[in-house]
Amino acid sequence: MIATSVDFRSDNCGAVAPELIEALVTANSGSALGYGGDALTATLQARFTELFEAPVQVFPVPxxxxANALALAAAATPFGAVYCSPEAHVYTSECNATGFFGGGTKLVPIAGEHGKVSAAALEASIAAAGVGLAHKSQPAAVNLVQATDRGAVYALDEVAAVSGVAHAHGLRVHMDGARFANALARLGCTPAQATWRSGVDVLSFGVTKNGGLLADAIVVFTPAAAVDLGFHLRRAGLVWSKMRFASAQILAYVADDLWLRLAGRANAAATELAAQLESLAGVELVAPVDANELFVDLAPAALSALEAEGFLFQRRGPRLARFVCRWDTSASDISALADGVRRQVTSR
Ligand SMILES: Cc1ncc(COP(=O)(O)O)c(C=O)c1O
Structure with missing residues (x-):
C-alpha cells in the first residue's frame, strides 16, 4: 500500500517551472502598454521568428x-468542414468551441491510427464531401494533434503527406501542439521542420502542460490562413490587457531550450515506465509511447485495485488507463506505479 498519491492523471497536474515564475517576477516592475503593445511581446515576436526561422506571428492565449478554436475559426469558414481524428481534443473535449467560434464550422472525424489523421483518409473524405454543393459543408482545414491524443508522434513525412493533400485541395493545416515540445523532443528536428517546412499553416503552441502558467500561444506561419485572427481573439475576449506577463513566461519557456529539456524529462519518464510495464504479462500498451503518455490495457479489477491503493490516473474505458508523465514526474513515482502494476498482475 502506498502512503501518498502518485499522480499520473495529466500534465495539467504538474508544477510550473521555476524559470517561468522568475520571469514573471522580473517582468513585474515599471509600466508597459497593454494588449501586446509592450516590449516583451515585441521581443516574443522576434524570438519566435528566430526560433521558427520564418517571419511568424505569435498570439499568446490563456x-x-x-488556441485551437480561434486558430481554426480563422483558418476555416462558418460553412467549412475541419477534418480531424476521432480522438482529437477539438473533437472529444472542447465542447465544440471550434463550431462556436467558427460560427458553425463543422468538425469531421476521419480515420488514422493512434490519434493521427491519415493522408489517404483525408483524400477520400474530401473526394466524398460534395465540393461546390451548397447542401454540404465545404472542406476548409485539417487538424493534426502533435503529439496525438493517444501519445503517438507523427513522423515529418506523415505531416507532409497530410499537408500535401490538404493544400492540393485548398485546405489549411492546423497543428494542435498542446504537446508540441514533447513531439519535438522525440523527433529531434527543428521547430521549422516540424511545422511550416512540413506544410503546417498555423500551430497551437502548448506551454501550460509542460511547465507553463496559464499561457499557450497561436503561431501563424501562413498569414493568409489567419487574416482575421486578431479580430476573432478580441471578440472572444481572449486578448489579455497585461499581455507582457504571458509573453515573459513564453520567452523564458523557450530560452536555452528549457521547453525541450522539460519535455525530454517527461518523455524519458514515460519511456522508462513503458519499459517496466511492457515486460509484465497481462499488461498491454495499446499505442506507441512516443511522447509522455501511456495508454494501457489492464484487467478492470487491477485498475480498481490501483485506484484503491491511491494511484491517480484516468480511466478511458473499462480496461483502458491513461498514465501521463510530466517534467516533474520523479523516478520514485515511476517505480511506485510499476511496482503497483506488477503487484496486481502477479497476484491475479
Ligand atoms: C491535445 C490537447 N489539445 C488541447 C488541449 C486543451 O488545453 P486546455 O485544457 O488548456 O484548453 C488539451 C488539454 O488537455 C490537449 O490534451
Missing part, C-alpha cells in the same frame, strides 16, 4: 482550447 488555454489550448482557445
Amino acid at each position: 488555454t489550448g482550447t482557445a
Whole structure:
C-alpha cells in the first residue's frame, strides 16, 4: 500500500517551472502598454521568428482550447468542414468551441491510427464531401494533434503527406501542439521542420502542460490562413490587457531550450515506465509511447485495485488507463506505479 498519491492523471497536474515564475517576477516592475503593445511581446515576436526561422506571428492565449478554436475559426469558414481524428481534443473535449467560434464550422472525424489523421483518409473524405454543393459543408482545414491524443508522434513525412493533400485541395493545416515540445523532443528536428517546412499553416503552441502558467500561444506561419485572427481573439475576449506577463513566461519557456529539456524529462519518464510495464504479462500498451503518455490495457479489477491503493490516473474505458508523465514526474513515482502494476498482475 502506498502512503501518498502518485499522480499520473495529466500534465495539467504538474508544477510550473521555476524559470517561468522568475520571469514573471522580473517582468513585474515599471509600466508597459497593454494588449501586446509592450516590449516583451515585441521581443516574443522576434524570438519566435528566430526560433521558427520564418517571419511568424505569435498570439499568446490563456488555454489550448482557445488556441485551437480561434486558430481554426480563422483558418476555416462558418460553412467549412475541419477534418480531424476521432480522438482529437477539438473533437472529444472542447465542447465544440471550434463550431462556436467558427460560427458553425463543422468538425469531421476521419480515420488514422493512434490519434493521427491519415493522408489517404483525408483524400477520400474530401473526394466524398460534395465540393461546390451548397447542401454540404465545404472542406476548409485539417487538424493534426502533435503529439496525438493517444501519445503517438507523427513522423515529418506523415505531416507532409497530410499537408500535401490538404493544400492540393485548398485546405489549411492546423497543428494542435498542446504537446508540441514533447513531439519535438522525440523527433529531434527543428521547430521549422516540424511545422511550416512540413506544410503546417498555423500551430497551437502548448506551454501550460509542460511547465507553463496559464499561457499557450497561436503561431501563424501562413498569414493568409489567419487574416482575421486578431479580430476573432478580441471578440472572444481572449486578448489579455497585461499581455507582457504571458509573453515573459513564453520567452523564458523557450530560452536555452528549457521547453525541450522539460519535455525530454517527461518523455524519458514515460519511456522508462513503458519499459517496466511492457515486460509484465497481462499488461498491454495499446499505442506507441512516443511522447509522455501511456495508454494501457489492464484487467478492470487491477485498475480498481490501483485506484484503491491511491494511484491517480484516468480511466478511458473499462480496461483502458491513461498514465501521463510530466517534467516533474520523479523516478520514485515511476517505480511506485510499476511496482503497483506488477503487484496486481502477479497476484491475479
Ligand atoms: C491535445 C490537447 N489539445 C488541447 C488541449 C486543451 O488545453 P486546455 O485544457 O488548456 O484548453 C488539451 C488539454 O488537455 C490537449 O490534451
